[in-house]
Amino acid sequence: MPGARKPVPPRASGPPPFHRLVYAMVRRVPRGRVVTYGQVAGLIGHPRSARAVGTALQSLPRTLVDVVPWQRVMSSSGVCSHRDGFWAGVQRDLLEQEGVTFDARGRIDLRKFAWAPRATRSAKVPSRTETRSR
DNA sequence: ATGCTGACTATGT
């Protein structure tokens, strides 16, 4: 239609849509379990947006820190990856309080503590090596 | 639109 106006995002304000998806998913992670940024990305339907998941958590509103268990999100190597070492320490303390253990090198055994939502289908996406060539 | 940043990751050495 000629006169059709733009789709326009009627969103009043607050966190952008992608960030909200991240927060909603992280809220589901139970005490004593952890997930990786990449896992969260895949679970919300954005399998290649692991970095953006980190960005979303970094901008977690103070009003949500008590509702969204941000400390349960780790890097795929099992470490607390913050640029600021202070928060990495806070994260570790919080996790240890809920029973998650770290090894001598400060890493979590993801095979033991990783969480996976029940009966959830993750979007099947070709691996990077598959999509790459040609 | 364009360019940059970064709580990421898979891959190669």
Add this chain to the structure above:
DNA sequence: TACATAGCCAGCA
């Protein structure tokens, strides 16, 4: 095992 590198992509200026 550890480090470097190159993709990746949402948000923001």
